[in-house]
Amino acid sequence: MQTCEEAGIIGAATGVVGSVQAEEAIKVVLGVGNPLSGRIFQHDGLLGETRITTFPRDPECPVCSSKARITDLARYEEQVSPRGHVLV
């Protein structure tokens, strides 16, 4: 499967996903509604479909598990490589 960087992306799709992300942030900040925590929102503009998939929490997650190694987001760039690999 090609990445968005390789295959390109329809600009409007970024607007759809960006709007959903903004809505999620507002819900979390205001403490209202049912945030997408533990779920992934997927949008396929070519098919005109959206889908929400649930997934279990990773007990080894370096950010949000009880074993978190990344606890200071101000130092995120020092702790995570540009490709998302945890360095600490």
Ligand SMILES: [Zn+2]
């Ligand atoms: Zn996590």
